[in-house]
Amino acid sequence: MKEIVVISGKGGTGKTSITAAFAVLAGSDIVLADCDVDAADMHLLMKPDFAQKETFYSGETARIIQNNCTSCGKCLEVCRFNAISIIHDQYIVNPLSCEGCGYCARVCPTETIVNEIPKIGEWYISKTRTQGTMVHAKLNIGADNSGKLVAKVKNEARQITENLGKEIILIDGSPGIGCPVVSSLSGASFVVLVTEPTVSGLHDLIRVCQLIKNFNLPAGCMINKSDINPQKSKEIMAFLNENNIPLITELPYNEQFSAAMTMGKTIVEIEDKQLSELIAKAWNTITNKYV
Amino acid sequence: MRIAFTAKGTGWDSPMDPRFGRTAFFLVYDEEKDELIHSDNSAIEGAAHGAGPVAAQKLFELKATVLITGNGPGGNAASILEKTGIKTFVGAGEMNVKQAYEAYKNNELSEFK
Amino acid sequence: MKISIASGKGGTGKTTLSTNLSAYLTEKSTVVLADLDVEEPNSGLFIQGKLVNTEDKYKMIPEWKEEACTLCGLCQEVCNFNAVIRLGTQIMVFPQLCHSCYACSELCQSSSLPMISQKIGQISHYKRGKLDFVESRLDVGEEQAVPLISQTIKYIDQHFSQTRFKIFDAPPGTSCPVIEATKDSDFIILVTEPTPFGLHDLKLAVETMRSLNKAFAVVINRYGIGNDEVLEYCQNEKKRLLAKIPNSRRIAELYSRGELVFNQIPEMAQALKDIEDYLLKLSAKVLS
Structure with a gap:
């Protein structure tokens, strides 16, 4: 089983559009996993049916049971996160500020504070409009994106891939350089980096490549909108060269990207053939040469 | 030598689990006694934070001297493994446990530092 | 007045708007811009000014003192984050x-885990013309953005109490960091x-702001691509639409080079003027 993970560091580079296009090309040959769970949006292109839905719980949040509270104030005293306040003479936990350290519950003399495992989101197993299998999730507002929901999505995708006897999992990874992206990358066979030739694109590419290096993962890069700043594209290629990361393809600036999205389609399903040929070639290169 | 593996199952023919902290099982093979034991890691697998260090602590308690895994541990876990002198070998994520052991014996795996 | 510029997702033009709006507002008002996207701070690529001050920022973590420790293991038991681990005869x-909750330190019977400070990032304060710019950068490998974000806001509160507009470039998403950046x-x-x-x-961003009970308005970037659904949504849901920034390859090119665009693109200047008019009215109301 091979895992192809698409990441970008910076948002707005076209990562999700490109991943969805790969998924359409591969159809039912692969299992698709959307690990970009904080404001996930690949479902807008793949139209999954949300056939199977599970609730996801993680972390801890304190809750004060009012009846037993003696208003001693110990909890307020030890909380370092300003999560406990007195409203109408009652001690109340603000769940958005509570980090779930559990300290208040430990010092409460009447054992009136309970730690509850909050619901932080949902995850789904679906059939997409192109008859592929997709595992995806939705993180709740204000939830702690610790990487655990990402790990769950990946695990389910692995299980399904094995059960269906498929060879490849295609993963839309998380942005940034924190815990969720580390979770997305764990177990990767090949990493596809999507970037754009902008000062911020290069800046974030360099940060994310440090991570890839730490994990010793093979990677290749796609430069989107490469003609928008040919000078910056050259700088990116020089950076890739130095770090032995092959360039998979360059995509030109093309407004068909958003035109396709508006129709709920991927860029390989529209009339304009410029992008779709490049994407198809890139997918061939990735699956035949690198994985 | 007590050699630990990250694995998806409990036997020699089980596939390796490429992950360290959130691996399904740890298997430990005691070369002197020729004995393979396993330890369920599901409690740690569910931890929101710090699965790596707790898993490394467990390996220490299992008295492992060598760890064979897929991708390698993260920074926190690596510092425990270093402190406890557990040598780590990576790149066995696609094998089964038996193959991973043989690859280790034939010096085909790279050491994680 | 504190104004956060946010979006449900990265790559929508948050940084473009923050940097251009801040520079534009300095013509009439005192302005400080703070980049609170501490994992990937990009505003500084567009606003290169003179460095006036840098400060290392810290969080508090426990440090093990071996002498009096009885190895009772309570510290490990009370840590909900697996940040303290007993390994044989030592504590790591x-x-x-570590989330700096102090539980292990204060509950330790032998006072063997005093709290010490640990660097997590850096705040840099720049001046570009009349604009003050504060960048906050999390060290690579450090996972928690929230403590650094709250300390950056504290820095702004301390140094800019008289400044009319405090603009925050918020981190993307809907999870903890964006809540911390926007909550006050x-x-x-x-x-x-x-x-x-x-x-x-x-829609996700609106839901987030609703959970915080915040007043907000919408700016549409790259207006002209796509369809009218966002426009209709704003109308139907009675969300104030502050401005529309037109789609233009030229803006994308200037952005790619790290340049500000409002003095080169008249439509951008117009959009910023619309926003300024509204903010001036609003701040008069807030101040009175």
Whole structure:
């Protein structure tokens, strides 16, 4: 089983559009996993049916049971996160500020504070409009994106891939350089980096490549909108060269990207053939040469 | 030598689990006694934070001297493994446990530092 | 007045708007811009000024003192983040996992885990013309953005109490960092694109701001691509639309080079003027 993970560091580079296009090309040959769970949006292109839905719980949040509270104030005293306040003479936990350290519950003399495992989101197993299998999730507002929901999505995708006897999992990874992206990358066979030739694109590419290096993962890069700043594209290629990361393809600036999205389609399903040929070639290169 | 593996199952023919902290099982093979034991890691697998260090602590308690895994541990876990002198070998994520052991014996795996 | 510029997702034009709006507002008002996207701070690529001050920022973590420790293991038991681990005859602390709750330190019977400070990032304060710019950067490998974000806001509170507009470039998403960045703002500007992705992200951002009970308005970036769904959503839901920034390859090119665009693109200047008019009225109300 091979895992192809698409990441970008910076948002707005076209990562999700490109991943969805790969998924359409591969159809039912692969299992698709959307690990970009904080404001996930690949479902807008793949139209999954949300056939199977599970609730996801993680972390801890304190809750004060009012009846037993003696208003001693110990909890307020030890909380370092300003999560406990007195409203109408009652001690109340603000769940958005509570980090779930559990300290208040430990010092409460009447054992009136309970730690509850909050619901932080949902995850789904679906059939997409192109008859592929997709595992995806939705993180709740204000939830702690610790990487655990990402790990769950990946695990389910692995299980399904094995059960269906498929060879490849295609993963839309998380942005940034924190815990969720580390979770997305764990177990990767090949990493596809999507970037754009902008000062911020290069800046974030360099940060994310440090991570890839730490994990010793093979990677290749796609430069989107490469003609928008040919000078910056050259700088990116020089950076890739130095770090032995092959360039998979360059995509030109093309407004068909958003035109396709508006129709709920991927860029390989529209009339304009410029992008779709490049994407198809890139997918061939990735699956035949690198994985 | 007590050699630990990250694995998806409990036997020699089980596939390796490429992950360290959130691996399904740890298997430990005691070369002197020729004995393979396993330890369920599901409690740690569910931890929101710090699965790596707790898993490394467990390996220490299992008295492992060598760890064979897929991708390698993260920074926190690596510092425990270093402190406890557990040598780590990576790149066995696609094998089964038996193959991973043989690859280790034939010096085909790279050491994680 | 504190104004956060946020979006449900990255890449919608948050940084473009923050940097251009801040520079534009300095013509009439005193302004400080703070980049609170501490994992990937990009505003500084567009605003290169003179460095006036830098400060290292810290969080508190426990440090093990061997002498009096009885190895009772209570510290490990009370840590909900697996940041303190007993390994044979020693206690190990993992700074990146520590949330600075103090439980292990204060509950330790032998006072063997005093809290010490640990660097997590840096705040840099620049001056570019009349604009003050504060960048906050999390060290690579450090996982928690929230403590650094709250300290950056504290820095702004201390140094800019008299400044009229405090603009925050918020981190993307809907999870903890964006909540921390926006929770004490007076007003939120949500940036989106007129596409299905943009509409979806806008709805999430609206939901986030509702959970915080915040007043907000919408700016549409790259107006002209996609469809009218975002526009219709704003109308139907009675969300104030502050401005539309037109789609233009020229803006994308200037952005790619790290340049500000408002003095080169008249439509951008017009959009910023619309926003300024509204903010001036709003701040008069807030101040009175």
